[in-house]
Amino acid sequence: xxxxxxxxxxxxxxxxxxxxxxxxxxxxxxxxxxxxxxxxxxxxxxxxxxxxxxxxxxxxxxxxxxxxxxxxxxxxxxxxxxxxxxxxxxxxxxxxxxxxxxxxxxxxxxxxxxxxxxxxxxxxxxxxxxxxxxxxxxxxxxxxxxxxxxxxxxxxxxxxxxxxxxxx
Numbered sequence: 001x002x003x004x005x006x007x008x009x010x011x012x013x014x015x016x017x018x019x020x021x022x023x024x025x026x027x028x029x030x031x032x033x034x035x036x037x038x039x040x041x042x043x044x045x046x047x048x049x050x051x052x053x054x055x056x057x058x059x060x061x062x063x064x065x066x067x068x069x070x071x072x073x074x075x076x077x078x079x080x081x082x083x084x085x086x087x088x089x090x091x092x093x094x095x096x097x098x099x100x101x102x103x104x105x106x107x108x109x110x111x112x113x114x115x116x117x118x119x120x121x122x123x124x125x126x127x128x129x130x131x132x133x134x135x136x137x138x139x140x141x142x143x144x145x146x147x148x149x150x151x152x153x154x155x156x157x158x159x160x161x162x163x164x165x166x167x168x
Contacts, residue, residue: 002026003120004083004112008036008098010130011107012138019126021168022118029062029078029086035121036098036110038168041130046101050078050110058097062086068102087112104137121168129160 002025009018019039023032029050037044049063061069062076069075087094092115098108118124131141145158 002084003116003118004087004092005114005116005118005124007111007113008040008108010040010138011109013131013141015128017126017128017130019163020113020124022116022120022122022124023083024120025082025084025087025115027083027121029081029083030064032083033064033078035168036100036108038166039123039126040108042100042106043133045133046103048098048100051097051099052095083112087115101134101137104134104140106131106137123163123166123168126161126163129156129158132156 003022004025005020005022007018007020009016017040021035021039023035027035033048033050034044036042047065047068049061049068051058052060052062059073060076061073062078062081063069064078066075092112094112096110096112098110100106100108131138132144135141135144
């Protein structure tokens with residue numbers, strides 16, 4: 001089985017929240033988005049996009065909509081491009097940015113680390129619970145951890161993570 005091992009981590013949150021998982025090489029970016037949602041613990045209630053490019057110029061967008069894409073950006077439909085097609089003959093590791101919820105602006109770095117024969121999709125490892133949906137981005141999340149948000153669920157444990165509990 002041809003697959004890729006990926007690592008994703010969330011920017012602007014310390015200690016780091018991250019996951020390592022596999023995806024089938026034949027997965028479209030639509031399917032990759034769905035896997036990321038389950039892996040990170042998001043609810044898939046908001047818009048998202050993948051961005052990549054050279055250096056600090058992330059002008060290539062892979063998404064399900066051209067909303068939030070500027071005129072200078074190059075757009076590709078996420079339902080039409082597979083992970084294998086994206087990687088092509090490029091050398092791994094490859095880095096992309098994955099944005100989720102443009103209002104809260106959760107920004108992740110996604111690294112396609114290596115080609116693999118490991119079964120996919122499966123969560124291999126990770127650390128810490130994902131922030132709750134709609135908690136106000138990294139600032140709101142930090143405030144809630146400091147006890148400054150009344151809406152924080154008493155059952156939420158920011159240190160909890162169990163890779164075996166995630167069904168992809």
